[in-house]
Every structure is written in C-alpha cells, then in structure tokens.
Amino acid sequence: MSLLVIGSVAFDAIETPFGKTDKIVGGAGTYASLAASYFYDKIKLVGVVGEDFPQSEIDDFHKHHIDTEGLQIKMGEKSFFWSGKYHNDMNSRDTLVTELNVLGTFDPIIPDSYQDCKFLMLGNLSPQVQQTVIKRLHNRPRLIVMDTMNFWMNIALDDLLETLKMVDVLTINDEEARQLSGEYSLVKAARKIVTMGPKYLIIKKGEHGALLFHEDKIFAAPALPLAEVYDPTGAGDTFAGGFIGYMAHMGEVSFENMKNAIIYGSALASFCVEKFGTEKIKNLTKDDIVARVQEFVRLSKFNIIS
Amino acid sequence: MSLLVIGSVAFDAIETPFGKTDKIVGGAGTYASLAASYFYDKIKLVGVVGEDFPQSEIDDFHKHHIDTEGLQIKMGEKSFFWSGKYHNDMNSRDTLVTELNVLGTFDPIIPDSYQDCKFLMLGNLSPQVQQTVIKRLHNRPRLIVMDTMNFWMNIALDDLLETLKMVDVLTINDEEARQLSGEYSLVKAARKIVTMGPKYLIIKKGEHGALLFHEDKIFAAPALPLAEVYDPTGAGDTFAGGFIGYMAHMGEVSFENMKNAIIYGSALASFCVEKFGTEKIKNLTKDDIVARVQEFVRLSKFNIIS
Numbered sequence: 350m351s352l353l354v355i356g357s358v359a360f361d362a363i364e365t366p367f368g369k370t371d372k373i374v375g376g377a378g379t380y381a382s383l384a385a386s387y388f389y390d391k392i393k394l395v396g397v398v399g400e401d402f403p404q405s406e407i408d409d410f411h412k413h414h415i416d417t418e419g420l421q422i423k424m425g426e427k428s429f430f431w432s433g434k435y436h437n438d439m440n441s442r443d444t445l446v447t448e449l450n451v452l453g454t455f456d457p458i459i460p461d462s463y464q465d466c467k468f469l470m471l472g473n474l475s476p477q478v479q480q481t482v483i484k485r486l487h488n489r490p491r492l493i494v495m496d497t498m499n500f501w502m503n504i505a506l507d508d509l510l511e512t513l514k515m516v517d518v519l520t521i522n523d524e525e526a527r528q529l530s531g532e533y534s535l536v537k538a539a540r541k542i543v544t545m546g547p548k549y550l551i552i553k554k555g556e557h558g559a560l561l562f563h564e565d566k567i568f569a570a571p572a573l574p575l576a577e578v579y580d581p582t583g584a585g586d587t588f589a590g591g592f593i594g595y596m597a598h599m600g601e602v603s604f605e606n607m608k609n610a611i612i613y614g615s616a617l618a619s620f621c622v623e624k625f626g627t628e629k630i631k632n633l634t635k636d637d638i639v640a641r642v643q644e645f646v647r648l649s650k651f652n653i654i655s
Numbered sequence: 656m657s658l659l660v661i662g663s664v665a666f667d668a669i670e671t672p673f674g675k676t677d678k679i680v681g682g683a684g685t686y687a688s689l690a691a692s693y694f695y696d697k698i699k700l701v702g703v704v705g706e707d708f709p710q711s712e713i714d715d716f717h718k719h720h721i722d723t724e725g726l727q728i729k730m731g732e733k734s735f736f737w738s739g740k741y742h743n744d745m746n747s748r749d750t751l752v753t754e755l756n757v758l759g760t761f762d763p764i765i766p767d768s769y770q771d772c773k774f775l776m777l778g779n780l781s782p783q784v785q786q787t788v789i790k791r792l793h794n795r796p797r798l799i800v801m802d803t804m805n806f807w808m809n810i811a812l813d814d815l816l817e818t819l820k821m822v823d824v825l826t827i828n829d830e831e832a833r834q835l836s837g838e839y840s841l842v843k844a845a846r847k848i849v850t851m852g853p854k855y856l857i858i859k860k861g862e863h864g865a866l867l868f869h870e871d872k873i874f875a876a877p878a879l880p881l882a883e884v885y886d887p888t889g890a891g892d893t894f895a896g897g898f899i900g901y902m903a904h905m906g907e908v909s910f911e912n913m914k915n916a917i918i919y920g921s922a923l924a925s926f927c928v929e930k931f932g933t934e935k936i937k938n939l940t941k942d943d944i945v946a947r948v949q950e951f952v953r954l955s956k957f958n959i960i961s
Contacts, residue, residue, distance in 0.1 A: 438839065533743065535862075536882040556841075557863035560880060569877035569954045574866060576842040608957040642959055648875045649955055651914040653948055 351391040351465050352597040354382040355457055355482050356472020358396040358420060359429035363625060366437055367579045373626040374406050377472030380586035383630050384617045385594030386413035387638055393463045395419035397451045399427040409631060418460045423451045439578050440555060459485045468597040471495040472586060476505055476512040483515050492602050494518040496589050499525050514546035520589050522553045553585055559611055563604050570611045571649050573619045580625045584618040587630055591617035616641040657697040657771050658903040660688040661763055661788050662778020664702040664726060665735035672743055673885045679932040680712050683778030686892035689936050690923045691900030692719035693944055699769045701725035703757045705733040715937060724766045729757045745884050746861060765791045774903040777801040778892055782811055782818040789821050798908050800824040800899050805831050820852035826895050828859045859891055865917055869910050876917045877955050879925040886931045890924040893936055897923035922947040
C-alpha cells in the first residue's frame with residue numbers, strides 16, 4: 350500500500366513584498382510529496398526534471414522517504430521553470446516567465462513498484478496527464494484527489510471535465526469553483542461540481558480557510574491568521590499533500606477523517622508561507638506540527654453544546 | 656440592569672440582483688435592537704425619527720420588549736433615508752441617496768429610566784454622537800461595544816480615535832481594520848487597534864466569518880455558507896445586536912462568552928440576509944435560532960483533541 354503523488358518538480362523564481370529569490374526548487378509534486386511525508390512513509394513520486402535538477406534535492410526527497418523511481422530525469426533538457434511576482438495583498442500575482450521545458454512532452458511512466466498505490470494525489474498538471482496516470486494504474490486507488498486551476502479551465506475544459514469524472518475529491522479555490530460551475534454562491538457552485546464526478550469538493554479560500562462539501566454536509570476550516578506571509582507559492586499544493594498524507598495515514602475514507610485532514614493540510618500550508626520555497630516544509634518536526642494543529646483547535650473551538 | 660442600544664432608525668431603499676424594495680424600515684439601531692431582543696428582554700433604544708415613521712414599526716419594537724422612551728419623534732421632520740444598490744458579488748455596493756434629515760442634528764437624550772444600563776451597543780453613527788451617549792451615562796456600563804465604518808474614518812478620524820479610547824469592543828470589517836491601522840495583515844492590524852482603546856476587536860469578514868482578537872488570543876468563527884443572499888443590508892448591525900444581546904444575557908464579560916456571542920451574532924446575521932430588510936429577523940422563534948446555531952456547531956466541529 351502506498352501514496353502516489355504526481356505533479357511538477359521544477360524551478361521557481363519568486364518576488365514578494367518581502368524579497369526575491371533566484372531559481373529555487375518548487376512545483377506541485379515537490380510541495381505535495383514533502384507535506385505528505387510527515388504523515389505517511391510510503392510515498393512514491395511521479396514527475397519529470399531536466400539534467401539541471403540538483404541531485405541534492407533528490408537526496409532531500411529520499412530523506413523524507415519519498416521514492417523517486419518514477420521521477421524521470423531527461424538528460425540534455427531543462428526542468429520546468431516558473432517566475433512570478435506577488436502583489437502587495439499576496440492574493441494576486443503576475444506570471445513573469447513560464448518555460449515548460451521537460452513538462453511540454455511529459456509522459457507519466459508508472460513504475461511497477463508503484464502499482465500498490467491506494468491513495469493518489471493528482472497535483473496541478475494538464476488534465477490529460479492526470480487522466481493518463483489513473484488509466485495506467487492496474488487497480489483503481491481507494492482515494493483519488495485532484496488539484497487543478499483556472500488555467501486548465503481556460504485551455505483544456507473538455508479534458509478537465511473528462512478527468513473530473515474519474516476522481517473522488519477536487520481541490521480548487523473559490524474563484525475557480527465559480528468559474529467551473531458558473532455560480533457565484535459557493536453553495537450552489539458546490540452542488541453543481543459534486544455532480545461532475547468528485548463526491549467531495551474542497552474550496553480553498555487562502556487566508557479565509559477552506560470549505561469541504563459532501564452530500565448535504567459542509568465543513569468550514571479556518572486559516573491561521575498570520576502576522577507575516579513571506580511567500581504563498583506552494584501553499585495549495587502543501588495543503589493538498591498534507592490532506593492526502595493524513596488520509597493515507599488513517600486509511601479509511603470518511604467525511605470525519607477528511608475534516609481532520611483539512612486541518613492538518615491547513616497547518617502544513619501555514620508553515621509553507623512563512624519562508625520562501627520549500628525551506629520551512631523541508632525542516633519540520635512532528636512537535637512543530639502537533640503544536641500548530643493545537644493552534645487551529647484553540648482558534649476554532651467554542652462551547653455551544655451539540 | 657438593561658442593554659442600551661443606540662443607532663439609526665431609518666428608511667432604506669435597496670436594490671440587489673434579487674429584487675428591489677421601496678422605502679422599508681432599516682437602520683443600525685433597528686437591526687441591532689431586534690437581534691438583541693432574542694437574548695435579553697430589557698432593551699432600551701435611543702434614536703431619532705421624523706413624523707413619517709410608522710407607528711406600526713414602533714409597535715413592533717414593543718412586541719420585541721424594546722423600550723422606545725429614548726426614541727425621539729421629530730414632528731414636521733423626516734427620518735434618515737439611505738438608498739443603495741448592491742453589485743452582483745453582494746460584497747460591494749453603491750450609495751444612491753443619503754438624506755440625513757433628523758440625523759443631521761441628532762442629540763441623543765438618555766431618559767432617566769435608561770440609567771441602569773450595564774451593556775451599551777453604540778451602533779454605527781457619528782463618533783461624536785456615540786461619545787455623547789457614553790458621557791451622559793452616570794455610571795460606566797460593564798461592556799461598551801462600538802460599531803463604526805470607513806465613512807467616519809474618512810471624515811471624523813480624530814473624534815473616532817477619541818471615542819475608541821472609551822470602549823471595550825470594536826466591530827469593523829477587514830478593509831476598515833486595514834484602513835484604521837495602516838497594516839495589511841489582520842494580525843498586525845489587530846495588535847495596533849487593541850492599543851487604541853478597545854481591548855477586544857471583532858473583524859467582520861462577511862461570507863468568510865469573523866475574527867475576535869484579545870491579548871494574544873484569536874477566535875475564528877465561520878460564516879454559514881448560504882445558497883442565496885437576498886439582501887446584506889443590516890447584517891453587520893444584526894451581528895452586533897446578537898453579540899451584545901447574548902453577552903447581556905450571560906452577564907459576565909469574558910473571552911469564552913464572547914466566542915459564543917459571536918456564533919449567536921453570526922446566526923442572527925445569517926437569517927438577516929435571507930430576506931429584504933428586517934422581515935426575517937422580526938419573525939424568528941427560539942427554535943429557529945437554536946437550530947441555526949447547531950448548524951454552526953456542525954459546520955466548524957472537528958475531532959482533533961486538545
């Protein structure tokens with residue numbers, strides 16, 4: 350039994366009101382697998398990098414018990430590169446550079462040793478590639494979580510809708526939920542989206558927390574109010590990785606477990622934004638996480654009896 | 656012992672994507688006192704109306720055990736009138752008409768029978784008028800809650816800062832907290848604002864819930880996700896009224912009681928927006944409120960042990 354994470358493994362160059370980085374390692378696959386590694390120790394990564402990708406970063410995956418047999422290294426080619434600049438509110442950003450490089454022709458190869466996968470995290474990538482991964486698994490995983498973004502709704506909506514039919518949980522932000530459903534009310538948006546395939550919908554609202562929708566049930570998780578947000582890059586991927594890592598740890602797919610998984614994912618995401626890139630989420634301890642999750646408990650607890 | 660509510664008692668004409676009203680009764684004092692009336696039965700209203708204000712509306716206050724001895728009726732004059740149009744997102748609106756009328760010269764007279772006030776709700780009004788009310792009370796109330804808005808920050812900041820020093824709880828929205836503090840981060844904004852006078856700060860975030868700050872503690876309350884928001888007018892006043900009504904009911908001023916008070920205030924606000932004007936919050940039952948509060952409990956409960 351294992352947790353398979355697919356997503357970009359890449360370079361980012363980031364500018365925020367707090368500073369600027371050169372090329373640092375990022376990518377949905379990187380953030381999600383690192384976050385998941387704090388909850389589960391059989392994580393298998395599928396992705397592609399160029400020969401410019403540092404071995405030390407691959408060593409760091411191994412230190413986190415992340416299997417990289419499925420991480421293809423394309424000699425003579427370059428890794429995916431994204432550069433962006435955040436506005437003062439940290440909620441919006443401009444993309445400065447996107448170089449697809451190895452990601453442009455990415456064919457996700459699933460090693461035989463990955464076929465025991467019971468939990469699948471489809472990090473943000475083209476829905477066509479996400480779908481290929483599902484099809485190449487001999488047995489359907491117990492839980493498939495899919496992350497996506499408005500970019501794919503704009504250029505590959507048909508593929509996206511096709512892939513959606515094959516997954517259990519979709520994670521998108523509030524604007525994307527509105528775009529996908531054509532409904533402004535998030536309740537109405539959720540009602541539509543859960544008929545498109547995923548039985549569970551998680552709407553990520555950044556500093557306002559997250560909402561989980563399933564059947565007629567809703568769970569609202571707060572975000573931890575932070576004094577400083579240095580770099581929001583990867584927060585959504587980290588959230589998703591923490592979420593599915595916790596679910597894999599628990600084993601059973603239920604609404605109750607997902608509520609806790611959202612709190613753990615939110616806790617990991619709150620660490621992610623406190624430093625640039627993966628610096629913070631590479632270096633957490635179990636105690637850090639327990640203490641942070643207790644902050645979420647204190648933050649949202651009140652004493653009206655049910 | 657009583658709860659004194661001061662605020663506008665007025666006419667509104669409202670246009671939302673769901674419809675349009677003629678002049679209907681509104682105003683901060685109206686919404687706040689009606690909301691508080693579900694928790695506490697000694698509510699005393701201070702305000703001013705013109706002779707155009709219908710007796711039937713005053714009778715409705717009485718039905719809710721709201722004392723109107725302090726509601727001045729100015730013969731030959733007209734009540735305050737506001738007209739606004741909400742945009743499709745319901746989060747922003749344009750003011751179409753503001754006629755101050757009787758509110759332009761409002762001198763808040765406190766009847767002797769109101770001097771037993773232990774809880775004071777200063778609904779959104781000029782900070783000068785709010786301050787006058789505090790000064791005219793012979794004994795300082797146990798809890799003073801002040802609501803205000805960006806309008807007063809723009810035109811009467813000095814008065815506002817002076818009044819702030821005299822209150823215990825300030826309720827404002829996130830943009831107003833940023834404007835008042837000059838800080839984008841709400842955590843930093845709160846740290847500054849709680850040095851300006853109020854030891855407690857409530858930041859109202861509309862569909863994203865509310866945050867309570869006190870010393871180093873934070874409480875995050877969710878908003879109930881609603882399929883339809885017909886009319887947001889008065890939601891903030893209703894929230895504040897429900898909040899202080901619950902606090903007066905409990906009697907003791909504590910962070911723990913305030914957390915519950917925010918949930919009750921949020922529940923009342925969630926009813927308010929489901930119909931135009933005061934229609935919904937005039938006609939609630941205790942059972943309606945208990946059931947709605949249980950929705951908040953279910954919405955935010957998870958099972959990580961503290």
